[in-house]
Amino acid sequence: MTPPYQIRADYDARTIVVYQAYPPAIADAALRAGRFVAPFSFHRMTWIKPSFTWLMHRSNWARKPGQERVLAVRITRDGWEEALSRAVLTTADPAAVARAAVHVQWDPERSPRGAALNHYSIQVGIGRHLIRALADDWTVSLTDLTPQVRRAATLIRTGNAAKAPRLLPAERVYPLPRALENLVPAGG
Template identity: 35%
Template sequence: MKLKIKKYKEQLQSWPQKGYHIMAQYDDEKIIVYQSYKKQIGDFAVKNQYFGGDFSLERMTWIKPNFLWMMYRNGWGKKDGQECVLAIHLKMTAFKKYLKNSVYSSYNERLGISREEWQIQIKESSVRLQWDPDHDPFGNKMERRAIQIGLRGEFTRCFAKDDILLIEDISDFVKEQYEYVLNNDLDNLLIPEEHPLLFDDEGLNIKLKLNEH
């Protein structure tokens, strides 16, 4: 497994507790995002290092850079059809491109545009942006917000093949760590090492609310 792993409790001490943060494992070239699929889709992706087979290029696909938020959504890989947990090493240039082209999935006056303008953007855009409450290992809501990005159309096609550097199946790791959660043993829980991500592009930071607390 190429992921960098660190004890959850050690990371917790330095993590922001509230505000909008892209919590992720990343460097200048790549960012790790997570998805969960049924075994046939996951096995094809790992074997071929791209998404194909039963993977639908016509549906919107959501990516999540935050490991624990993914665990909340897929029930630590226990939900039906989400047993195969993938860590996708995504080109950072592609991730930024998604965000620059994204439109918020729900309207808010703070977007600085009218509802009508937002509705036009939604129809024209192929990237959705959503902030949701982050969650702790037990699934409890936190004040900090976690990001997820929905892709469709040409963005899905680029994501499925061109934008990926590596696809890892981390299902066994997830199962092992879930045992610590079930036993209420967070002292031994290991998760991918994550830090808040900020961009050099201040306009993008503002759009994503990353300067807000």
């Protein structure tokens, strides 16, 4: 049985992949520059998600307005863990959440068809004071996954869902450092 709270991600010894969905203008500018640049907003929280299927649910497989392009953002594990070390659970005291540089929330993980599963996926909100670090220091590469997303969505919509997993990134349990275990809700 899968533990209720567990980070699952595509990662290697040095980096972790998180996913974001954007309108074409933001995605195109970022891909050309190899990092986030205007019109990406550096003045508001941005949410990164290591769960590909959760983002597919959220963006409706890149069909939701303003989320038509899906980017795989490979960031350093040092940056990822720095963000987590500054995080507060969104269920914490409201004053602590308001002061936090990073927010963490856990939402039900999703199947490729969008059904809620019985375990949770982490979402990490990077506050405006750390967005430059994400864009300039932590980001290693950006990859446009939109064509792959559209192929997988077509397979799922046309009754060929069994063929879709080969188009999905491989995710495995991320080893959360003991110092960051406070990000797992009580009872998890």
